[in-house]
Amino acid sequence: MDQRVPILMYHKVDRIHPRSLVKGHYVSPGLFSRQIQTLKLLGFESVGLNGLFEPDRPLPKRPVVITFDDGYQNFFDKALPTLQKAKFESTVFLVARQLGGTNVWDVALGDVQEPLMAVETVKLAASAGTQFGSHTLDHVDLEKASSEEAIAQIRGSKELLESRLGFPIQTFCYPYGRMNAETPSLVRDAGYRLACSTRKGANTDQTDRYALRRINVRSDTWTPVLLLKLLRTARHGK
Ligand SMILES: [Zn+2]
Incomplete structure (x- = not known):
């Protein structure tokens, strides 16, 4: 491919x-x-992250994967209705110990508090086709964490999410995009299929499955800018 x-x-x-x-x-x-x-x-078709790069699932002509970090309640209230109308799939990365809580990791740095989806809301979104992945137990910086702490966060979040939600968690996302040389292998050994980083660019068969690249969409990423970014990554992979 x-x-x-x-x-x-x-x-x-x-x-x-x-x-x-x-x-x-x-x-x-x-x-x-x-x-x-x-x-x-423009003919883009969404692909769920869970099914990405599976040999028996051919990609559409113009694939796009849509991800949301942290699991905010505003995903359910303001993004999901739009996605459903367009029949687009998406994947949300949850902070396992903060379901129904808030972004305490941001608040600790003086940022505003925002509600995160509770278990029942996540289940409703899942029944509407949303996929969910792990974003650790506590949104920790895995570059700085000790091996023991990293393993506890990576494995523990998969176990906690699966037991509370009742479906398998196959994908992972590094909080702050931070990882060290060891982190991707810990994610693989914990049983995840894929992991998203914050490295820029698009993904091919050759891209490290545990450091998938993404396109950051921000408050000032106007639609033409987004299309330009998509065009650029389609051509050069960056
Ligand atoms: Zn995050």
Whole structure:
């Protein structure tokens, strides 16, 4: 396969909170809806991360994978209805010990508090076709964590999510995009199939399955800019 698969990375679909320290993480519901409608119009077809790179699942002509980090309640309220209308799949990475909680890792640094989806909400979204992956137990920096701590976070989150949600967790996403030389092998050994990084670019058969590249979509990624990024990654893989 020399086809390139772009993976979009979103965080929050909501109006920018005026006191937020990371305003780029908000994509307004209007912009999100225009982006999805435009992708649909241009013939992009969404692929769920769980089925990606499986030999018996050929890719559509214009594939796109849509991911959301952290599992915010605004995914359910403001992004999912738009995705459902377009019949687009997506994957959300959950912080296992904060289901129904908040982004305590941001709040600790002085950022605004935002609610995260609770177990029942995650189950509802799953029954509407959303896929879920792990984003560790506590949104920790795995580059700095000791091996023991990293293993506990990577394995423990898979076990906790599977026991609370009742379906298998096959994919992983590194909090802050941070990892060290050892981290990808810990993720593989814990039984995950794929892991998303924050490295830029698209993915081919040759891309490390445990450091998949993504395209960051921010509050100022206007639809033409997103299309330009997609075009560029389709041509050069970066
Ligand atoms: Zn995160």
